[in-house]
Amino acid sequence: MTPLILYFTADYPSTEILKSFLGAVDPDVVKYVEIGIPESNPLYDGPIIKATHSVALKNYTPSHLLEYTSILNGKGIPTYALSYYEKFSKQGISFAEFLKDDGFRGVIVPDLLTDYSEESDRIIPEIEETFNFIPFFNPATPDGLIISVSSMTRSWIYYGLQPSTGIDMPFDLEEVSKRILDLLPGREINFGFGIRTTAQIREVLDLGSSGVAIGSLLVEYLKNRDLEGFRKFQVSVREAPLNAD
Amino acid sequence: MLSTQDTAIIPHEWYNVVPDLPRQLPPPVDRDEKNSSIQLLNRILPKTILKQEFTFQRYTKIPEEVQEIYAQIGRPTPLFRANGLEKALDYKGKILVKYEGATITGSHKINTAIPQAFYTRDEGSTGVVTETGAGQWGTATTVAASMAGITSKIFMVKVSFNQKPLRKNIMELYGGEIVPSPSTETEFGRQVLAKAPDHPGTLGIAISEAVEYALEKDLKYMLGSVFNSVLTHQSVIGLESEKQLEILGEEPDVMIGCVGGGSNFGGFVFPLMKKFKEAKIFASTASEVPKFTKGEYKYDYVDTAKILPSIKMYTLGSDFVPEKIYAGGLRYHGAAPSISMLVNSGKIKSSDVTESSVIDALKLFARSQGIVAAPESGHAIATAIEYARANGNSRETILVNVSGHGLLDMSIFQR
Numbered sequence: 001m002t003p004l005i006l007y008f009t010a011d012y013p014s015t016e017i018l019k020s021f022l023g024a025v026d027p028d029v030v031k032y033v034e035i036g037i038p039e040s041n042p043l044y045d046g047p048i049i050k051a052t053h054s055v056a057l058k059n060y061t062p063s064h065l066l067e068y069t070s071i072l073n074g075k076g077i078p079t080y081a082l083s084y085y086e087k088f089s090k091q092g093i094s095f096a097e098f099l100k101d102d103g104f105r106g107v108i109v110p111d112l113l114t115d116y117s118e119e120s121d122r123i124i125p126e127i128e129e130t131f132n133f134i135p136f137f138n139p140a141t142p143d144g145l146i147i148s149v150s151s152m153t154r155s156w157i158y159y160g161l162q163p164s165t166g167i168d169m170p171f172d173l174e175e176v177s178k179r180i181l182d183l184l185p186g187r188e189i190n191f192g193f194g195i196r197t198t199a200q201i202r203e204v205l206d207l208g209s210s211g212v213a214i215g216s217l218l219v220e221y222l223k224n225r226d227l228e229g230f231r232k233f234q235v236s237v238r239e240a241p242l243n244a245d
Numbered sequence: 246m247l248s249t250q251d252t253a254i255i256p257h258e259w260y261n262v263v264p265d266l267p268r269q270l271p272p273p274v275d276r277d278e279k280n281s282s283i284q285l286l287n288r289i290l291p292k293t294i295l296k297q298e299f300t301f302q303r304y305t306k307i308p309e310e311v312q313e314i315y316a317q318i319g320r321p322t323p324l325f326r327a328n329g330l331e332k333a334l335d336y337k338g339k340i341l342v343k344y345e346g347a348t349i350t351g352s353h354k355i356n357t358a359i360p361q362a363f364y365t366r367d368e369g370s371t372g373v374v375t376e377t378g379a380g381q382w383g384t385a386t387t388v389a390a391s392m393a394g395i396t397s398k399i400f401m402v403k404v405s406f407n408q409k410p411l412r413k414n415i416m417e418l419y420g421g422e423i424v425p426s427p428s429t430e431t432e433f434g435r436q437v438l439a440k441a442p443d444h445p446g447t448l449g450i451a452i453s454e455a456v457e458y459a460l461e462k463d464l465k466y467m468l469g470s471v472f473n474s475v476l477t478h479q480s481v482i483g484l485e486s487e488k489q490l491e492i493l494g495e496e497p498d499v500m501i502g503c504v505g506g507g508s509n510f511g512g513f514v515f516p517l518m519k520k521f522k523e524a525k526i527f528a529s530t531a532s533e534v535p536k537f538t539k540g541e542y543k544y545d546y547v548d549t550a551k552i553l554p555s556i557k558m559y560t561l562g563s564d565f566v567p568e569k570i571y572a573g574g575l576r577y578h579g580a581a582p583s584i585s586m587l588v589n590s591g592k593i594k595s596s597d598v599t600e601s602s603v604i605d606a607l608k609l610f611a612r613s614q615g616i617v618a619a620p621e622s623g624h625a626i627a628t629a630i631e632y633a634r635a636n637g638n639s640r641e642t643i644l645v646n647v648s649g650h651g652l653l654d655m656s657i658f659q660r
Contacts, residue, residue, distance in 0.1 A: 139299065140263050145267075169287065170295045
């Protein structure tokens with residue numbers, strides 16, 4: 001299996017179109033799917049994903065989430081929610097319970113460590129009692145925080161390579177990869193943010209990432225309702241010599 | 246003095262504090278869904294600077310050519326015991342001074358101007374553009390550009406342009422083109438002047454003009470402060486100090502620097518903070534620009550025109566217009582995110598200093614040590630004096646970074 005992780009914003013561009021895309025997800029290529037809960041201010045997303053939130057908010061109904069996870073769970077693909085912390089600050093741990101009941105395996109909270117770090121020691125163990133908390137780190141995460149948060153969790157790590165999704169900034173891929181891989185030997189670490197081509201996917205995997213998350217790249221297919229293009233993309237990833245060594 | 250000759254003290258690597266911060270540094274963000282201001286940085290900054298900005302490597306090798314230039318411009322700068330000041334204050338502990346005024350341009354600013362200009366040249370650009378407040382950054386930029394064989398254009402905050410004509414002369418001597426900001430050369434400058442023809446200018450406006458000009462003329466923009474890559478280049482100050490303290494056999498109990506955007510302060514304190522974990526740290530700011538005590542810790546724009554990304558920092562608002570104080574380098578509305586975070590967490594204490602205290606401190610420092618320090622640095626000296634007076638019988642060692650000399654800022658004493 002190709003270790004691909006796909007990100008979709010819930011109810012973007014519409015419930016029905018997203019369901020048709022999820023129905024087309026190829027379990028031979030995709031290991032996990034992330035579903036983003038629409039947010040009025042997705043601060044740490046780049047312009048492409050931000051625009052999907054604006055559209056999705058108009059369509060969003062929480063009951064749709066179960067429809068999405070049912071499709072993916074039917075294919076045996078673990079599905080994770082991506083939610084900003086505001087939902088937890090308003091609803092507490094019951095939000096994690098709601099997500100678990102809706103079929104999610106765990107949750108990623110991109111702004112927790114940046115904006116609510118004082119909450120993290122309390123909320124992460126609580127979430128871990130419900131389902132998986134997936135730590136979201138990036139190159140600006142200090143070593144001490146990477147080690148302490150990782151030790152509170154059991155599942156995989158999401159490592160964002162860039163400051164925002166879908167933004168092409170020069171950075172030293174080898175260097176940013178090395179630091180986290182050295183800090184957490186043996187841990188499943190999946191890289192994302194700004195990965196756009198099969199060549200980049202290959203490069204990231206060669207450096208030691210366990211998988212690659214793709215999000216902004218899929219928006220064009222969704223926007224154009226290009227289901228065939230999405231299928232072809234998955235085929236191209238499957239056929240790319242990702243594990244040639 | 247220790248020692249301007251021993252080039253072995255010059256570090257071979259810069260230090261980036263981000264991997265060692267207690268909390269995660271909030272990233273720059275876009276406010277506009279359609280146009281990414283982060284993406285815009287790709288057009289105006291050298292790729293190597295962007296790599297340094299977004300890779301967060303703990304140590305980065307200083308290019309050999311830059312190391313050689315560092316020696317040429319007066320590095321290592323002296324670190325000495327301020328016996329005269331101790332005596333004048335009857336202080337029982339020690340006061341140590343790291344003196345960045347000993348560089349050829351008279352301030353720390355050259356430490357980052359050199360690598361930025363050389364990266365610009367190496368990537369095939371023909372010139373750089375930037376802003377300056379008091380003129381220290383503009384001076385460093387013009388020298389660095391000249392050494393790199395590229396052109397430089399400086400938007401100088403109008404109030405400083407008028408107060409400090411010698412700065413303009415020096416920048417022109419180094420081959421720079423100097424324009425008072427707000428100017429008629431950019432759309433943003435024209436807008437400001439249309440509303441307020443006598444506008445004194447701010448660093449936020451000058452940054453906006455420089456960025457707009459860089460975009461229009463396809464030049465590279467030089468980052469004077471605030472950005473993490475700049476603080477990383479400035480780490481030569483703290484890294485040198487660490488070696489010099491070791492030679493002296495001293496350990497600071499208190500570390501003090503002044504904060505405009507935060508580059509001399511971060512460059513000085515961050516490498517030392519790693520080793521001297523228990524040292525008290527004070528950031529001196531102008532009481533007319535009380536960013537840490539009256540500002541908010543939130544996302545705000547780097548520049549007044551809102552072209553550059555938003556960063557999380559202590560800010561008085563990107564449209565804040567400070568009084569016409571003489572310490573032009575401290576008139577900036579915000580401060581570097583890493584410093585802001587540590588002020589917010591309580592690790593760094595802030596100290597607002599009035600202009601009259603600064604003048605008194607500069608006079609005492611000049612009369613006891615013989616050094617005419619820059620008005621900006623005078624804030625740090627004033628905080629050190631205040632600390633020494635309040636703790637006269639303590640045996641604590643105070644280390645203060647004097648970021649520049651004030652030989653071109655003498656008009657402060659004529660007020």
